[in-house]
Amino acid sequence: MTEIKKVIVNGVEYEVSVEVSDDGKWHATVEGTTFEVEIPDSGPVVKKKRAGGGKKKKSGTVSANIPGKIVTIEVEVGQEVEEGQVILILEAMKMQNEIQAPVSGTVTSVNCDEGQSIEANVPLVVIEPKEE
Numbered sequence: 001m002t003e004i005k006k007v008i009v010n011g012v013e014y015e016v017s018v019e020v021s022d023d024g025k026w027h028a029t030v031e032g033t034t035f036e037v038e039i040p041d042s043g044p045v046v047k048k049k050r051a052g053g054g055k056k057k058k059s060g061t062v063s064a065n066i067p068g069k070i071v072t073i074e075v076e077v078g079q080e081v082e083e084g085q086v087i088l089i090l091e092a093m094k095m096q097n098e099i100q101a102p103v104s105g106t107v108t109s110v111n112c113d114e115g116q117s118i119e120a121n122v123p124l125v126v127i128e129p130k131e132e
């Protein structure tokens with residue numbers, strides 16, 4: 001990945017294109033001329049991760065993104081659940097939707113009742129994720 005940086009050398013500002021090769025060497029291009037740059041004692045080059053490419057910590061709070069009615073609740077406080085396990089069924093727009101656990105862990109609270117109408121984005125179930 002190439003980055004464009006502005007640098008000042010002896011009071012003169014330059015626009016520099018900086019790229020790190022697979023072998024860890026730096027290449028800087030200034031006004032059409034490319035230089036190989038070494039930085040002693042800098043350690044290995046750490047490449048930046050792309051946005052969304054890393055593993056994010058998932059939330060254990062379960063909410064519905066649309067309003068609806070709770071048909072059944074499949075879990076209770078203190079119960080262990082696995083990621084992807086159906087924890088409740090929500091009826092919205094005349095469709096029954098299985099709501100799944102986003103993480104594996106222990107159910108710490110259930111904030112709804114069967115037959116209850118709920119609004120969108122209201123926490124329904126909270127799961128304490130397992131320690132990894």
